[in-house]
Amino acid sequence: MNVSASARMELFRSFDSAPLATASMAQVHRAVLHDGSPAVVKVQRPGVRQRIEIDIEVLHEVARFLTKYTALGARYGIAQMVRELEHSLSQELDFRQEGENTRTIGRQIAGFLRLTTPTVYSEYTARRVLTLSFVRGRHLSEIPRGELTALDAPRDREGPALGLPQADRDRRHLPLRPASG
Numbered sequence: 001m002n003v004s005a006s007a008r009m010e011l012f013r014s015f016d017s018a019p020l021a022t023a024s025m026a027q028v029h030r031a032v033l034h035d036g037s038p039a040v041v042k043v044q045r046p047g048v049r050q051r052i053e054i055d056i057e058v059l060h061e062v063a064r065f066l067t068k069y070t071a072l073g074a075r076y077g078i079a080q081m082v083r084e085l086e087h088s089l090s091q092e093l094d095f096r097q098e099g100e101n102t103r104t105i106g107r108q109i110a111g112f113l114r115l116t117t118p119t120v121y122s123e124y125t126a127r128r129v130l131t132l133s134f135v136r137g138r139h140l141s142e143i144p145r146g147e148l149t150a151l152d153a154p155r156d157r158e159g160p161a162l163g164l165p166q167a168d169r170d171r172r173h174l175p176l177r178p179a180s181g
């Protein structure tokens with residue numbers, strides 16, 4: 001990705017150039033901060049914003065056409081749908097926003113012993129780079145429904161009474177996805 005080797009060495013004690021995970025918008029690399037904290041660095045692919053802006057412009061054009069010339073366009077509020085899509089994508093493209101959302105969710109789940117969100121390292125975060133503490137555990141999307149129901153218990157109700165398999169009763173954390181993606 002577009003992070004020069006010298007910048008990586010200056011900012012991090014170590015930085016794995018092979019990504020831990022890749023997706024269409026970003027890839028995630030493991031790294032270690034200078035103070036020794038294990039971290040992950042999510043780096044947005046170059047050109048993603050520009051491509052999305054072009055796609056959105058095309059969608060606005062289609063929505064204008066449908067609104068003007070068809071009954072369906074107005075009935076389904078297509079122009080408004082495109083505006084909402086534009087807003088949510090623009091939030092998703094700004095990793096500072098994802099960092100903020102991560103913090104907000106972290107506060108909201110503070111009472112749940114077995115849920116956690118990563119710490120956001122703001123000084124290593126920008127619009128296209130999000131640096132988080134490395135979290136060991138399972139992503140919320142990997143948790144089966146039955147287990148999720150059992151997790152729906154604040155700290156004071158936590159304990160063996162939940163009836164989870166023994167292996168799940170340790171303090172393994174569940175990375176929680178930020179609301180914006």
Ligand SMILES: Nc1ncnc2c1ncn2[C@@H]1O[C@H](COP(=O)(O)OP(=O)(O)OP(=O)(O)O)[C@@H](O)[C@H]1O
Pocket residue numbers: 020021022023026028040042118132133134135136139175176177178180181
């Ligand atoms: N803080 C973290 N600690 C450990 N692994 C992480 C962390 N953040 C992301 N990862 C790994 O990188 C993958 C991709 O992360 P990314 O944030 O792009 O997508 P996601 O977390 O799977 O989905 P979303 O963020 O949209 O909920 C994750 O599925 C997870 O395996």
Ligand SMILES: [Mg+2]
Pocket residue numbers: 177178181
């Ligand atoms: Mg994530």
